[in-house]
Structure formats: structure tokens, C-alpha cells
Amino acid sequence: MSTLALKGPSWVAVRQHRRVLRAVAGAVTAGLVAVVVLRLWANSPDATGRYVTGPNHGYDLLRLCVQYAGAGLRFLPPLVGAFVAGPMLAREMESGTWRLALTQSTTPRAWLGSKVLVAASVTVLGSAALVGVYRLGWARVSGTYWLYWHDQGPYEASGPVLVASCLLGVAVGALVGQLIRRTLAAMAVTGLVTGLVLLALGSVRWSFLAVETASMPLSGSTAQLLPPSAYLTDAGVLTTTGERLPEYTCFAWDPEVGACKAVTNVTARYADFHPLSHYWPTQLLESGILLALTAALLCAAFRLLRARRG
Amino acid sequence: MVVLEFRIDRRSGIATYLQIVQQTKQALRLGLLEPGDKLPTAREVVEATAINPNTVLKAYRELEREGLVEAKRGLGTFIRRSLGGSPADSPLRDELADWALRARTAGMERDDVAALFTSVLEQHFEGDGDA
Amino acid sequence: MTETVIEAEGLGLRHGRRGAWALRDVSLRLPEGRVCALVGPNGAGKSSLLTLAAGLARPTEGVIRAASRETLAYVAQDKPLYPQLTVGETLRMGHELNPGRWNAETARRIVEGGALDPDARVRSLSGGQRTRLALALALGKRPGLLLLDEPMADLDPLARHQLMGVLMADAAENGTSVVMSSHILTELEGACDHLLLLDGGRLRVFGPVEEVVAAHRLLTGPAAASGGLAAHTVVETRITGRQLIALVRPRGPVDTRTWQTAEPSLEELLLAHLRSPGAPVFAPVASHTAQGVRA
Numbered sequence: 001m002s003t004l005a006l007k008g009p010s011w012v013a014v015r016q017h018r019r020v021l022r023a024v025a026g027a028v029t030a031g032l033v034a035v036v037v038l039r040l041w042a043n044s045p046d047a048t049g050r051y052v053t054g055p056n057h058g059y060d061l062l063r064l065c066v067q068y069a070g071a072g073l074r075f076l077p078p079l080v081g082a083f084v085a086g087p088m089l090a091r092e093m094e095s096g097t098w099r100l101a102l103t104q105s106t107t108p109r110a111w112l113g114s115k116v117l118v119a120a121s122v123t124v125l126g127s128a129a130l131v132g133v134y135r136l137g138w139a140r141v142s143g144t145y146w147l148y149w150h151d152q153g154p155y156e157a158s159g160p161v162l163v164a165s166c167l168l169g170v171a172v173g174a175l176v177g178q179l180i181r182r183t184l185a186a187m188a189v190t191g192l193v194t195g196l197v198l199l200a201l202g203s204v205r206w207s208f209l210a211v212e213t214a215s216m217p218l219s220g221s222t223a224q225l226l227p228p229s230a231y232l233t234d235a236g237v238l239t240t241t242g243e244r245l246p247e248y249t250c251f252a253w254d255p256e257v258g259a260c261k262a263v264t265n266v267t268a269r270y271a272d273f274h275p276l277s278h279y280w281p282t283q284l285l286e287s288g289i290l291l292a293l294t295a296a297l298l299c300a301a302f303r304l305l306r307a308r309r310g
Numbered sequence: 311m312v313v314l315e316f317r318i319d320r321r322s323g324i325a326t327y328l329q330i331v332q333q334t335k336q337a338l339r340l341g342l343l344e345p346g347d348k349l350p351t352a353r354e355v356v357e358a359t360a361i362n363p364n365t366v367l368k369a370y371r372e373l374e375r376e377g378l379v380e381a382k383r384g385l386g387t388f389i390r391r392s393l394g395g396s397p398a399d400s401p402l403r404d405e406l407a408d409w410a411l412r413a414r415t416a417g418m419e420r421d422d423v424a425a426l427f428t429s430v431l432e433q434h435f436e437g438d439g440d441a
Numbered sequence: 442m443t444e445t446v447i448e449a450e451g452l453g454l455r456h457g458r459r460g461a462w463a464l465r466d467v468s469l470r471l472p473e474g475r476v477c478a479l480v481g482p483n484g485a486g487k488s489s490l491l492t493l494a495a496g497l498a499r500p501t502e503g504v505i506r507a508a509s510r511e512t513l514a515y516v517a518q519d520k521p522l523y524p525q526l527t528v529g530e531t532l533r534m535g536h537e538l539n540p541g542r543w544n545a546e547t548a549r550r551i552v553e554g555g556a557l558d559p560d561a562r563v564r565s566l567s568g569g570q571r572t573r574l575a576l577a578l579a580l581g582k583r584p585g586l587l588l589l590d591e592p593m594a595d596l597d598p599l600a601r602h603q604l605m606g607v608l609m610a611d612a613a614e615n616g617t618s619v620v621m622s623s624h625i626l627t628e629l630e631g632a633c634d635h636l637l638l639l640d641g642g643r644l645r646v647f648g649p650v651e652e653v654v655a656a657h658r659l660l661t662g663p664a665a666a667s668g669g670l671a672a673h674t675v676v677e678t679r680i681t682g683r684q685l686i687a688l689v690r691p692r693g694p695v696d697t698r699t700w701q702t703a704e705p706s707l708e709e710l711l712l713a714h715l716r717s718p719g720a721p722v723f724a725p726v727a728s729h730t731a732q733g734v735r736a
Contacts, residue, residue, distance in 0.1 A: 007537060008537050008538065008540065009537070009538060011533075011534075011537045012523075012534050012537055012538065015526060015530055015534070016523055016525060016526065019525075095521060096517060096519055096521040097521040097522070097523055098521075099492075099495070099497055099515065099517045099521055100517070100521045100522065100523075100575075100578075101538075102496075102497060102510075103495050103496070103497065103510060103513065103514065103515040104510070104535075104538035104539055104582070105510065105511040105538060105539040105540065105541075105542055105582070106538050106539075106540075107510070308499075309496075309497075318631065320627070320630060320631050323706075326631055351613075352613045353610045353613040353614050354610075356606060356609035356610050356612070356613050357606040357607065357609065357610035358606060359606065360602050360603075360605035360606040360608075360609055360631070360632055361609065361631045361632060362476050362609065362612075362631065362632050362633060362634045363476075363609055363612050363613035364475075364476075364634050365631075365634070366613070
């Protein structure tokens, strides 16, 4: 992180937090090195794609690491937010240094602006780099149990949603850090709020795009119904009138008659699913919503500053 | 070169600007300052004494009013004339010494002599200012 | 007519909606180029007034006009600085945050006067060194108005004298207006030409020191003659046995046959006002302004 080109309050913000900036750069580099090493190790000569013959400790370790990394990266946005709210903002209030900062020639707007700008820049660069590193590792093990594109973890860690979520953290932090003047409390509240927003959004993300539905005669199996890598959201049986019934309704069916024993008018199976092609549109839609939220929160943060400090 | 350093005594009860005026005059009488000498600038005085700059300016204005110094714009404040004091070995001093000896022989205390001297001073130099 | 650097009218500040008033009904006008002592006991509202003048808080009532953020410097009581920066970086910060104003030479001189290592971290500095650095940061900005909250509290006598000298030199050289608070008057006596006494959030005395002192007389006389004081504005009377000592503002000639008069010291004057919370306010300049505004 070169401070040579920086000027004004941005220089100050970077100088204040340079340890954290170095730590971010260090973490990304360490992650990259670890992934490269693990991938080289996992690439045993006879390994073909995702199926590995014989024990492959490199592959197993890579898989484990990718799993934990995916789970861990979900905590990145609350962490980023907590940092902005606590050490960057509330601590200035708590320790009184805001009175120093806000009586310099630069405006309060520039003061908050430089903090948000530095945090956002580092966040975008850092989280994008982490996404890259994650994808590098994930590419080798994706499509396996727990590591499908739609699974929690890989989904959040492998695309722009991570970057946008981290930016949301920055915005929540910029607002909460001004409202709560105690460092630890501001950090806790920001982490919690960011986490809850992301959970809420995560619970509705698979409703952004309409699911695709496939149906087939009762005698087939759902597995044949789905394209490879599809994310199955619902499956069941259909009656002649088109009514959907749970799959267990026809747990027992008569292959001779070709019909369900329990309910006679069941004739077919159906499956609702998101095909792999929904990955990018969903990522982009969710990122868009997150960025809109971020913009609104930043707007509120600057309004709050203006209302208080003019 | 700073030719004079002022000593400010906050507890003396004498106004600060008067202390500067008095000390300048004292230095003139003792020949420590001569015409053409430059007084320290207000900045130099306040940096050394931590007193208010306006106080120094007021003292210098007073000295200027009495014709002792002259402010040259942009250059500083300079001594214009010396004070006609009495050198340490003047006849006046000898007479005063004689008088003091007589007062003592007459049995007067130091404080009595000082009070007497002050009252005579006040009688003859009334309205002459503080120097 | 000189410019005004601080002007307040009916100024009041309350913390919270139902909190106590930290400052109430303060009206004053401080001309440019003055060094003003802001004195009063702890909790008198000194810090509140400085915070308002620095634009860091908004008045609950009334208005205050002071120098703009670009032209004022403010050093809060706890000398806030960023602990993770070094001394050199703190000065660089002054340059970065005050583009076009920063005078590195002034700041460097003050810091070097205290033998501060430019590479030392702020968190490792002593109280006196922090004060020095905070003052360097404030003066390096070349402010027109310098607001200092208890600036000398952490300093030993030598550093106190030296830094006060630096402040006065800056005032002499650049015509900087200075307002500095203290609850110890002697710390500021001699350095200040204006006096502002606050007590319980209210303005008690304000004006040029000479004018304030000249307007008061300390009278000593027989207690039996106390009725004669009614001709003057009485700040405080104290009776010991048959003797009466009064601090008054004469409204006419004082009867010198009954009263022995003396000019009060600044300290006597302030103590008398603090002991008599009901004494009338002395602020000729402020009241003049208020009338002007009302008319």
C-alpha cells in the first residue's frame, strides 16, 4: 500500500490504519500461496476431474480448506463493517480525536469521505482478490458434496456478492459508527446488523429468478429429470388436474399399472430447479440489491454528518 | 543582538508595561543603553517573558511619547536620547551621602529616612510620571 | 474599528433535552488580535464555550459567530492526537489537512523546542510533550483565532513559560487572537489583555483587563458606614468586627474621608465575584452589543 500518491485526509486515514492494510495484503498473499501449494499437491498424475482414485491427501486437504474458507468468508462483511464502525469512526468519537480532525481546514464531509473511500477501496480490492483466490481453490473441488455452486459458502465466496456484501458492511459501519460513540458497541451492532441483512437477503435469493420446472412420467427418477449441476428446490408428483403433491404421496406405486397406489390420479413427477445458468444472474441481482442498500446507507451517513456538523 | 532583557515580576503590583518603561529608563541612566541602540522587538520580548504583546507595545508607545525612543517602520524601535542621570560620583551624590550620614547620626531608622526621602520626592516631582 | 473574532448572543448549551444548562445567556464580542483569559471554577462552562466557538457543537439557543474552520485552531483539554502516528507523521498530517495554510517551519520550531524525536510514537509521549505537539499542530495552521482549553495544565513551570512565550510571540507576529481557559488565573495573568469570567454557565465579567480593573475599587472602612455603599454597585461586602471591606463599581466619587480605597488585584476581583453569585454582571462591551442588536 503506497502512501506516496495519497493526499489530504486519505493520507491520514491510510496512515492511521496501515497495520490493518498490511494485514489484509498479507492475508490475501498467504491465501494465494496456500491454494497454489494445495492445488499442486492435489494434482496427482492420475486424477481425472473431480473423481480421484485412491487416497489423495492434497485433494482432501484442499477440499477441507475450501469448505472452511467458504464458511469463513461469510463472516468477512460483518467484520469489515465492524472495523469501519469501531476503529475507524467510533474510536475517534470515544477518544476525542474527532475534535482534532474536525477543526482542520478540510471539511467534515472530506473527513468521513476519506475514511469511506479508503475502506471501500481496500474492501473492493481485498475482497475481489479473496474471491479470486477462493475460486482458484474451489475450481478443483467444486461440484462435490457441500461445494456445489449454490451451496452456502461457495455461492457467497465465489462471486461479486462477496464484494458487494463487504461494501454493505462499510456503509453500515459508516452510519452506526457515528450513531454509537463507543468502539466495542459500535462494532457489535454493525456486525449484527450486517449479518442479519445478509441472512435475510440470503433467504430470498433463490426467489429472484423463476425456477424452471421439468416433468416426467411417474416411472422415471428425479435424478434423470435434472440437468447436471442443477439446484433442486422442489420435487413431487402431479395429478391429472395438475395439482402438486409431495413426493412421499406415491412412495409406493404399482409398476404394472404404472400408477400410484394411494392416489389414483397421480400420473407424473415434477421438479423445480435452478439451472447452473442462474448462477451469474442471481449473483448480479443480489449484488445490485446490496449496492443499492449500500448507497442508501452511505447517503444516510453523510446526511447525519451534515445534520450534526454542518 | 539583544541589548536588553526585561525582568517581569508579576507579584510586584506594578503594571507590567510600567516595569518595561522603568527598566528601559534605568538602563539608559546606567549607560547600558545608548542613542542608536535597538530595543528588542515585541516578539522577542514576549517570547522571553510570556507577557501580552500589547503590553510591550504600550510600553514602547509610552517611551516614544516621552521622546526617549523612536519607532522606525519595519526596522524596529531605537533609542533617541540618553537620560540625563547623575553619574555615580557626581557632587549631588556626595551631598546626599552626607545628608544620609547626618540622618543616621541623628538617630533616624532606615525606614524613617526612606519615608522622609519619598515624601520630599513626591513634593518636588509631583506629576512627573512614574520614573 | 477592529474586526470581531467571536460574537455570541444569548448563547446557551444544554446536554440532552432535559439535561442541565452548561452555558446560558452568554452575550459577548471579542475583537481581533486580543489574548483573552477564560477563567472560572471547574464546571463553569469554559469548555462548552470553546467547543461552541470551535464549531464542534451547536448551541441549544442563541447564536455564536466565530472564525471559520479554516482559520481557527482548537486544542481540546485532553490534547487529542492519533496515538499510532509518529511526531513527524502528526506534523505531516497538519500539512495534509491544511493545504495552503500549513507553516512547517513554525510547527518544527515548537516541536524542536521540546527535543521531541520525530520518530517517536504519539502514544509514547508524556503529557507535556503531547501538549507541545498539539500546540505545534495548532500554530502550524497559522490560525487567526486560537482556542486553547486548559493548555498549560500538563506542563512544568519551565515548559509553561516557554510555550506561553511561543504563543505570545505568535500573537505578536501574526496578530493571532487567542482565547485560553484555565481555572488558575495566575497561569494566564500578564499574558492576557481580555478577561472572561464564567460561573455556573453564566457570564460574570467580560472586558479588557485594564477596563475591568479600573471599574472596580476595594473599599475599607467602618461597618457602620455600609449604608453609604448604596451609591455604588456593590459586588461583595465582608464585615470583620467593626471593619468592612467591599468591592464596588463606583458610580460616582467615593467618599474618601470614610473609605480607604485601593485598586483590587485581578485575583481579588475574581474571587469576590465567585463568592457572590448574585453580583451584577460586568460586561460593558457585551451589553453594548446586546442593545445594538435589540434596537
